[in-house]
Amino acid sequence: xxREAVTAAHVDSSPPHAGHGAHADAAHHGPVWxxxxxxxxxxxxxxxxxxxxxxxxxxxxxFSGLFVAYGVYRSWYPEMFIAASRQLNKEMGATxxxxxxxxxxxxxxxxxxxxxxxxxxxxxxxxxxxxxxxMFLVIKFFEYKHKFEGGLLPGRFYHPHLEHLVHGSPPLPxxxxxxxxxxxxxxxxxxxxxxxxxxxxxxVWIRNNRGEFSKEYFTPVDIVALYxxxxxxxxxxxFPLLYLI
Amino acid sequence: MSTAQHGHxxxxxxxxxxxxxxxxxxxxxxxxxxxxxxxxxxGQSYVDLGKANIVLVVVIATMKASLVATFFMHLRxxxxxxxxxxxxxxxxxxxxxxxxxxxxxxRGERDPDQNVHVWEKTGEAAPGGMPKKEHAAPAxxxxxxxxxxxxxxxxxxx
Numbered sequence: 001x002x003r004e005a006v007t008a009a010h011v012d013s014s015p016p017h018a019g020h021g022a023h024a025d026a027a028h029h030g031p032v033w034x035x036x037x038x039x040x041x042x043x044x045x046x047x048x049x050x051x052x053x054x055x056x057x058x059x060x061x062x063f064s065g066l067f068v069a070y071g072v073y074r075s076w077y078p079e080m081f082i083a084a085s086r087q088l089n090k091e092m093g094a095t096x097x098x099x100x101x102x103x104x105x106x107x108x109x110x111x112x113x114x115x116x117x118x119x120x121x122x123x124x125x126x127x128x129x130x131x132x133x134x135m136f137l138v139i140k141f142f143e144y145k146h147k148f149e150g151g152l153l154p155g156r157f158y159h160p161h162l163e164h165l166v167h168g169s170p171p172l173p174x175x176x177x178x179x180x181x182x183x184x185x186x187x188x189x190x191x192x193x194x195x196x197x198x199x200x201x202x203x204v205w206i207r208n209n210r211g212e213f214s215k216e217y218f219t220p221v222d223i224v225a226l227y228x229x230x231x232x233x234x235x236x237x238x239f240p241l242l243y244l245i
Numbered sequence: 246m247s248t249a250q251h252g253h254x255x256x257x258x259x260x261x262x263x264x265x266x267x268x269x270x271x272x273x274x275x276x277x278x279x280x281x282x283x284x285x286x287x288g289q290s291y292v293d294l295g296k297a298n299i300v301l302v303v304v305i306a307t308m309k310a311s312l313v314a315t316f317f318m319h320l321r322x323x324x325x326x327x328x329x330x331x332x333x334x335x336x337x338x339x340x341x342x343x344x345x346x347x348x349x350x351x352r353g354e355r356d357p358d359q360n361v362h363v364w365e366k367t368g369e370a371a372p373g374g375m376p377k378k379e380h381a382a383p384a385x386x387x388x389x390x391x392x393x394x395x396x397x398x399x400x401x402x403x
Contacts, residue, residue, distance in 0.1 A: 049324065050330070053330045054330055056330075061338065061341075067338070071342060075350055098283065104276075104279075109272055112267060115264050229313055229314075236310050240305070
């Protein structure tokens with residue numbers, strides 16, 4: 001096959017004029033959002049979903065390293081984990097759980113409204129989700145601030161200030177720094193995921209505003225929502241394991 | 246959210262995406278279920294159930310995660326291959342946990358087959374089986390280090 005033929009085929013299948021959702025022209029085999037290497041919208045949709053699920057599986061395996069570290073250390077030092085966990089603020093953790101669960105609901109509804117082609121509601125619900133994500137980070141910031149003030153830091157940086165500790169809590173063993181190593185790594189990596197989530201939600205919100213999505217094509221909303229649900233899924237385990245020991 | 250005719254070969258009727266659309270009240274019901282389970286797990290934390298604590302906490306968290314994955318993430322109506330990918334990753338996480346904890350939880354115990362003692366933190370076999378203790382009564386020594394929870398404890402006595 002000659003180079004010219006390949007180039008010609010490529011140009012032919014990606015026309016510059018954008019008539020979204022419509023059958024653009026006879027030379028092109030479908031709507032503009034349908035990549036030329038897919039036969040049908042359904043094939044493109046299913047491919048995107050499988051790709052995302054493989055990525056999510058990878059994310060779970062990635063987080064599992066931290067969960068195993070948690071398991072090993074909790075099994076070695078159960079009393080230390082109980083004592084250290086008392087220093088975490090249960091109310092703030094529970095509030096953040098509710099905030100994330102609610103954001104999961106709003107993003108699920110955003111997908112639902114995108115499925116039926118309601119652009120306005122999709123946009124509003126994505127914005128609500130972004131708002132919840134920011135709220136989560138603000139609460140997390142105040143939690144971190146309190147830990148820094150109390151010297152409840154990872155590993156060798158651990159130097160507790162007794163006046164900042166929770167009243168009536170059990171005494172903290174010398175190796176409590178390893179709990180806070182695990183705490184900061186788990187919540188920190190999760191927090192980075194929340195930040196990335198805000199980024200991709202903004203991206204999908206802008207595209208929604210541009211009118212790129214329709215009843216026929218809402219894949220990016222669906223995919224970003226799956227990512228956001230995973231962030232929620234990880235927190236569902238982090239909250240009881242760290243705060244509710 | 247399976248496309249039409251999935252599992253019946255490659256022939257889609259019209260090639261369009263036929264996603265399952267759940268109702269708004271349905272999603273809100275799932276959310277209320279999640280809130281209820283969160284309340285349960287917070288309430289449970291005020292009751293000490295000893296060893297059962299961790300089991301109950303993980304069971305409730307798994308119920309919540311199942312609700313999110315099944316309904317919010319549409320796995321209920323999705324291509325079954327995506328379910329397989331998800332469950333597969335969970336199985337491998339289980340293998341990761343089991344094999345790691347089987348090692349780390351049993352350090353400091355005597356391996357009866359090899360008759361060696363394993364150093365608690367490094368996992369290396371101690372030379373000669375046990376740390377030299379002038380042939381002291383083995384009962385007291387194993388009594389001190391065979392407690393799984395006490396392996397490597399450096400808790401100060403308050």
